[in-house]
Amino acid sequence: MTAPELVLTSSEMRQADRATIENGIPGIELMRRAGRAVADSAEKLAAPGDRIIVAAGPGQNGGDGFIAAALLFDRGYQVSLGLLGTPDRLAGDAAEAAKGWYGKVERVEDLSFHGADLIIDALFGTGLARDLEGAARLAVERMNASGRPILAVDLPSGIDGDSGAVRGVAVKATRTVTFAVRKPCHLLMPGRAYCGPVEVADIGIGGDTLEAKGGTLFANHATLWTHALPRPGLSSHKYERGHTLVASGGATRTGAARLAARAALRIGSGLVTVASPPEALGVNAAHLTAIMLRGCDGPEGLNTMLQDQRFNSLVLGPALGIHAGTRAMVAVAVHARRSLVLDADALTSFEGLATELHGAFRHAPSVLTPHDGEFNRLFKGHPDLVDPASKIERVRRAAAYTGAVVVLKGADTVIAAPDGRAAINENGTPYLATAGSGDTLCGLIAGLMAQGVPAFEAACAGVWIHAEAGASFGPGLIAEDLAELVPGVLRDLLR
Numbered sequence: 001m002t003a004p005e006l007v008l009t010s011s012e013m014r015q016a017d018r019a020t021i022e023n024g025i026p027g028i029e030l031m032r033r034a035g036r037a038v039a040d041s042a043e044k045l046a047a048p049g050d051r052i053i054v055a056a057g058p059g060q061n062g063g064d065g066f067i068a069a070a071l072l073f074d075r076g077y078q079v080s081l082g083l084l085g086t087p088d089r090l091a092g093d094a095a096e097a098a099k100g101w102y103g104k105v106e107r108v109e110d111l112s113f114h115g116a117d118l119i120i121d122a123l124f125g126t127g128l129a130r131d132l133e134g135a136a137r138l139a140v141e142r143m144n145a146s147g148r149p150i151l152a153v154d155l156p157s158g159i160d161g162d163s164g165a166v167r168g169v170a171v172k173a174t175r176t177v178t179f180a181v182r183k184p185c186h187l188l189m190p191g192r193a194y195c196g197p198v199e200v201a202d203i204g205i206g207g208d209t210l211e212a213k214g215g216t217l218f219a220n221h222a223t224l225w226t227h228a229l230p231r232p233g234l235s236s237h238k239y240e241r242g243h244t245l246v247a248s249g250g251a252t253r254t255g256a257a258r259l260a261a262r263a264a265l266r267i268g269s270g271l272v273t274v275a276s277p278p279e280a281l282g283v284n285a286a287h288l289t290a291i292m293l294r295g296c297d298g299p300e301g302l303n304t305m306l307q308d309q310r311f312n313s314l315v316l317g318p319a320l321g322i323h324a325g326t327r328a329m330v331a332v333a334v335h336a337r338r339s340l341v342l343d344a345d346a347l348t349s350f351e352g353l354a355t356e357l358h359g360a361f362r363h364a365p366s367v368l369t370p371h372d373g374e375f376n377r378l379f380k381g382h383p384d385l386v387d388p389a390s391k392i393e394r395v396r397r398a399a400a401y402t403g404a405v406v407v408l409k410g411a412d413t414v415i416a417a418p419d420g421r422a423a424i425n426e427n428g429t430p431y432l433a434t435a436g437s438g439d440t441l442c443g444l445i446a447g448l449m450a451q452g453v454p455a456f457e458a459a460c461a462g463v464w465i466h467a468e469a470g471a472s473f474g475p476g477l478i479a480e481d482l483a484e485l486v487p488g489v490l491r492d493l494l495r
């Protein structure tokens with residue numbers, strides 16, 4: 001089975017580099033391999049004899065640029081190189097690499113990018129330390145304005161390696177070649193949109209070293225969770241496949257719960273029941289067939305229902321209303337220690353009251369699925385949770401704070417567990433931004449947990465399957481379609 005794809009932060013990557021060097025591969029050799037990978041990648045974007053301009057920065061990213069420039073010259077390209085700063089400021093391996101470039105070292109300010117068939121952006125990589133200003137900013141602006149293809153070395157200069165944020169301005173790359181593993185900025189927005197296709201070059205940093213220095217952050221692909229997906233056997237009984245309970249809103253707010261319930265059933269929950277306020281029983285009954293229906297009056301009603309241990313997974317939140325009654329239902333669910341997915345109104349009802357959720361979910365598998373607005377409302381007044389620039393850091397901290405798996409939804413949904421594991425999703429589609437889409441996601445996650453899938457794997461799988469279903473439909477997608485597309489996605493996964 002293919003291993004999950006590790007993603008390393010800048011500091012983890014530095015540690016992996018260092019360990020590799022300590023194990024006997026000199027830093028300059030790693031840089032030569034990186035530079036060769038850049039040259040090989042450049043050849044895919046250039047025709048023989050083309051004019052290639054390398055913009056090199058003052059650090060090791062620039063060193064990679066020097067190596068690539070020399071190799072491409074040897075391979076018959078017309079190569080010019082411009083440096084940001086002066087050659088005497090180059091140090092260590094970058095200074096060593098510069099010695100292999102026998103051409104002229106121009107000032108990056110003097111380069112004319114318009115004449116290039118290909119630009120190689122080797123200004124900054126993982127060592128970017130602040131916003132771009134002055135000559136660095138101007139160089140990036142001029143590269144972008146040239147309209148020529150740009151190959152970014154490691155990452156587009158101006159993008160923060162860990163958060164994917166644009167530090168003032170950033171190179172809009174045609175393609176990016178990175179080393180050993182992808183970094184968070186290759187998956188997180190807006191960085192991802194600046195990279196173009198990302199090529200990962202093997203420069204000889206071992207898998208064991210990468211795992212030892214990273215090992216907790218992943219790209220969210222099937223390789224991360226497919227082992228945990230339920231595969232019912234011939235003798236499986238519906239009661240062994242779990243029973244998901246979804247709480248419905250009042251008479252005019254019942255659709256969200258039914259969307260979640262349908263998704264839970266489609267993902268394989270053996271039984272699904274909608275718990276409906278008495279006044280909404282009629283409207284719910286008119287729309288349900290395979291899904292069961294029970295009257296449930298507020299927190300007390302929920303408490304009574306949960307005396308039945310067969311309800312092993314719950315969805316609370318979609319269209320439930322923002323008020324104390326919803327908070328009380330959450331308290332009942334937490335006390336009952338069932339698998340739990342909280343979304344929408346269940347989260348917003350705790351606006352300004354996040355301290356009530358401190359550690360609340362650590363006793364049972366729980367998943368919170370806020371979008372940015374809900375996340376910020378929920379954790380208002382907790383700067384340690386809402387302020388970090390990196391989305392991964394925010395979600396990890398929220399997971400550690402609450403004891404729940406947290407899914408922060410968006411074009412680059414991040415899922416984090418209280419134990420520090422995190423995954424970045426990248427198969428999302430803009431068509432998923434449609435009413436009821438989030439309700440469907442809750443149902444998928446709860447339906448997986450009903451079947452015994454652990455919370456982190458259920459959340460990661462739910463997010464991926466939801467996105468894959470949406471992408472398979474494309475334009476015109478509405479939330480009702482999503483659950484119906486799940487069987488096709490599952491069929492491919494379980495093949």
Ligand SMILES: NC(=O)C1=CN([C@@H]2O[C@H](COP(=O)(O)OP(=O)(O)OC[C@H]3O[C@@H](n4cnc5c(N)ncnc54)[C@H](OP(=O)(O)O)[C@@H]3O)[C@@H](O)[C@H]2O)[C@@H](O)CC1
Nearest residue numbers: 017030031058059060061124125126127128129130131154
């Ligand atoms: N380690 C290895 O073995 C390998 C590493 N590899 C390569 O190394 C890269 C990381 O190298 P790195 O750590 O030298 O950082 P890098 O991105 O070149 O930038 C640092 C320089 O930029 C400067 N600077 C920063 N921000 C600035 C700003 N806003 N505006 C202006 N200046 C700014 C900063 O100066 P200072 O902050 O001190 O003023 C410093 O001089 C990595 O991405 C990969 O390409 C590969 O060769 C494989 C082997």
Ligand SMILES: [K+]
Nearest residue numbers: 124153155157
């Ligand atoms: K770069």
